[in-house]
Amino acid sequence: MKPPPFRYAAPRSVAEALALLAEYGPEAKVLAGGQSLVPLLNMRLVRPEVIVDINPIGRLAYIRRRGDRLLVGALTRQRDVEASALVARAVPLLAEAIRLVGHPQIRNRGTVGGSIAHADPAAELPAVLAALDGEVVVVGPAGTRVIGWEHFFTGYLTTAVGPDELVTEVRFPLPPPRSGSAFLEVARRHGDFALVGVAALVQREDGRIAAARLAFTGVGPGPLRAPEAEAFLAGREPTPEVLAEAGRLAAAPLEPPDDIHATSTYRKEVAAVLVRRALAAAWDRAAARRRAGRRPRDADG
Amino acid sequence: MGEGTVAPARVAPVRPRRVRPPAATATVTLTVNGRPVEATVEVRKTLADFLREDLGLTGTHLGCEHGVCGACTVLLDGAPVRSCLLFAVQAAGHTVTTVEALSTGETLHPLQEAFRRHHGLQCGFCTPGILMSAYALLRDHPHPTDAQVLETLGGHLCRCTGYQGIVDAVLAAAGTAAAGTVGAEPPTG
Numbered sequence: 001m002k003p004p005p006f007r008y009a010a011p012r013s014v015a016e017a018l019a020l021l022a023e024y025g026p027e028a029k030v031l032a033g034g035q036s037l038v039p040l041l042n043m044r045l046v047r048p049e050v051i052v053d054i055n056p057i058g059r060l061a062y063i064r065r066r067g068d069r070l071l072v073g074a075l076t077r078q079r080d081v082e083a084s085a086l087v088a089r090a091v092p093l094l095a096e097a098i099r100l101v102g103h104p105q106i107r108n109r110g111t112v113g114g115s116i117a118h119a120d121p122a123a124e125l126p127a128v129l130a131a132l133d134g135e136v137v138v139v140g141p142a143g144t145r146v147i148g149w150e151h152f153f154t155g156y157l158t159t160a161v162g163p164d165e166l167v168t169e170v171r172f173p174l175p176p177p178r179s180g181s182a183f184l185e186v187a188r189r190h191g192d193f194a195l196v197g198v199a200a201l202v203q204r205e206d207g208r209i210a211a212a213r214l215a216f217t218g219v220g221p222g223p224l225r226a227p228e229a230e231a232f233l234a235g236r237e238p239t240p241e242v243l244a245e246a247g248r249l250a251a252a253p254l255e256p257p258d259d260i261h262a263t264s265t266y267r268k269e270v271a272a273v274l275v276r277r278a279l280a281a282a283w284d285r286a287a288a289r290r291r292a293g294r295r296p297r298d299a300d301g
Numbered sequence: 302m303g304e305g306t307v308a309p310a311r312v313a314p315v316r317p318r319r320v321r322p323p324a325a326t327a328t329v330t331l332t333v334n335g336r337p338v339e340a341t342v343e344v345r346k347t348l349a350d351f352l353r354e355d356l357g358l359t360g361t362h363l364g365c366e367h368g369v370c371g372a373c374t375v376l377l378d379g380a381p382v383r384s385c386l387l388f389a390v391q392a393a394g395h396t397v398t399t400v401e402a403l404s405t406g407e408t409l410h411p412l413q414e415a416f417r418r419h420h421g422l423q424c425g426f427c428t429p430g431i432l433m434s435a436y437a438l439l440r441d442h443p444h445p446t447d448a449q450v451l452e453t454l455g456g457h458l459c460r461c462t463g464y465q466g467i468v469d470a471v472l473a474a475a476g477t478a479a480a481g482t483v484g485a486e487p488p489t490g
Contacts, residue, residue: 001345002366007323008344008390016320024323038386039367042347050323051344055391079380103456105371105434108380109387190455 003041010053014139017054017166022141024050025163031055032075032114035106060113060168065090070172074113079104081112091172092285093131093181093199097124100183103191113167116152119159121257122193122218124183125170126153130223131181131199131215134172140165153222176211179203180285182278185217186270188261194218195262196270200278202238204286209233212246212282214275219256219267226250229275238283246279247272329393333358334402342389349373351389352399360400360429364458371457374430375399381434381456400429403436411477412436412470421470423461431457435471440482444475 011017021028029048031037032055040046054060060075063084070091072081081087081098088095101107101115101124115125116136129136129149136152138145138161145165152160161167175181185197197217203210212233214226229250236242256267330339333356340355349366352358352375364370366385373384376398384397403410409417412432422428431454438445438453445453450471454464 001343001350002347002385003345005325005343006345007325008327008388009321009323010390011320019320020323034386034388034391035368035383038347038388041345042366042385052323053391103371104453105374105381105383105456106368108377109382190452 004044004047006048006051008051008053010056012056014057014166014168017052017057018139018141020052021164021166028052030166033077033110035102035110036114036118036120063087068174070174072112072170072172074111074167074169076112078107078110078112078115082107090174091132093175093183093201094128094172097128097183097199100124100185112170116170117159117161117167119153119157119222120193121156121221124185124194124197124217126223127197127199127215127217128183129170129172130225131201131213132173132175134170136167137169137171138165139168149223156221175201176203178205178286180282180288182281182285184274184278186274196267196274198271198274198278200275200282202279202282202286204283208235208237212279214250216254216271219254219271228253238279243276243279247275250275327390329390331392331394332396334398344388344390346389347385348387348389348392348397349384352384358399358401362426362429364426369458370427371434372427372430374433376433376437379437381437400432403432412439412474415470415474419470419473420466421462427457427459431459431467439475
């Protein structure tokens with residue numbers, strides 16, 4: 001048998017899950033979609049004593065809009081996010097990025113909360129959360145914490161979630177008005193983890209960029225924003241020279257990893273190019289969205 | 302760096318109900334290819350190993366055993382998933398459909414027939430998983446676009462065919478009346 005021996009519990013509520021984590025915390029692993037954890041088990045890279053399978057907690061699977069945020073339950077399957085008209089309308093950046101997560105067969109099981117909690121340095125969803133300045137809801141014995149993305153991702157495959165805590169919800173702020181977004185990545189094959197991925201969000205003000213946000217995946221221990229490039233872009237016209245300079249500024253501070261898939265130098269080069277392309281695509285979509293916005297609002301918009 | 306914003310507790314600390322303690326074995330009941338199955342399994346046994354070793358359904362193949370190759374793909378409640386990334390205990394109460402459900406006795410399923418006709422397989426190792434993904438695609442999209450076929454096949458590795466024969470087979474099977482139906486699979490909602 002491939003996985004190492006463990007004991008298994010399947011709580012039916014968040015309270016039950018927390019009770020199990022309180023008892024077995026550091027020795028326990030939470031199992032959601034299993035598309036990252038089970039490979040690690042099968043390769044025996046992790047050997048938890050107890051697996052806490054949260055799949056029976058059906059009430060952790062939901063997608064809803066509340067005010068200016070899209071709330072996604074931790075157990076929501078990635079495939080359901082992909083199919084959601086609400087996601088496509090409210091947070092197009094998430095709808096675009098989710099299709100780059102693995103394959104349909106993986107997304108049928110993989111969850112949004114699992115992808116965020118696993119915090120793979122080359123995963124797409126952490127970069128989406130970073131670009132949107134999103135938050136993660138974590139529940140533990142002391143109550144609920146709402147953690148901003150920049151405090152949530154603490155390093156390579158590590159997060160601020162304590163051993164007795166559970167991620168219950170991921171909150172994606174809706175993009176500002178007159179904005180457009182794009183998620184671009186370069187991977188060896190479609191469905192692979194990205195060598196480099198870039199999320200871009202651009203807000204238009206007439207012919208200028210009012211504000212821009214950029215987030216990388218695959219080039220650091222976790223998702224990374226590009227503050228120098230973002231500051232440079234504010235108030236400028238998106239000429240090819242400006243976008244290229246933004247790419248240079250965004251890539252300059254990066255120290256991407258060297259591995260068998262790509263060298264650090266190559267990743268940096270790709271990062272600069274992807275920033276330029278993602279900004280251009282986001283700008284164009286901001287224009288299209290603005291035109292669409294002039295139409296009468298749809299009933300559930 | 303701070304610890305993040307601490308919001309008012311929404312979930313009050315709960316004195317938990319008695320939770321069944323974690324166990325190393327479990328008794329599961331599930332439906333496999335239309336038949337009810339009950340078994341006691343080690344909880345670390347993957348669904349793929351359970352299908353092959355406990356139920357003798359060796360049509361489901363295991364390649365990489367970490368979710369990359371797609372050979373072990375089966376349907377869980379109708380959706381294609383990797384059976385190497387799911388524990389048998391997790392399938393309790395659910396419906397599993399394997400490649401054995403496709404053909405009826407000696408009669409090949411229209412998809413299998415199309416694979417034979419279009420050289421959609423050579424060694425056949427990857428074929429069971431591909432058939433299950435393709436079957437689900439044609440059930441949900443009787444006339445898929447080329448892009449939909451390619452996206453579906455993207456989750457499968459085949460080292461013999463170069464894929465073109467597989468793409469041809471799926472597109473040829475699309476639109477044949479029975480391509481999206483399986484005798485043993487109960488209708489899903």
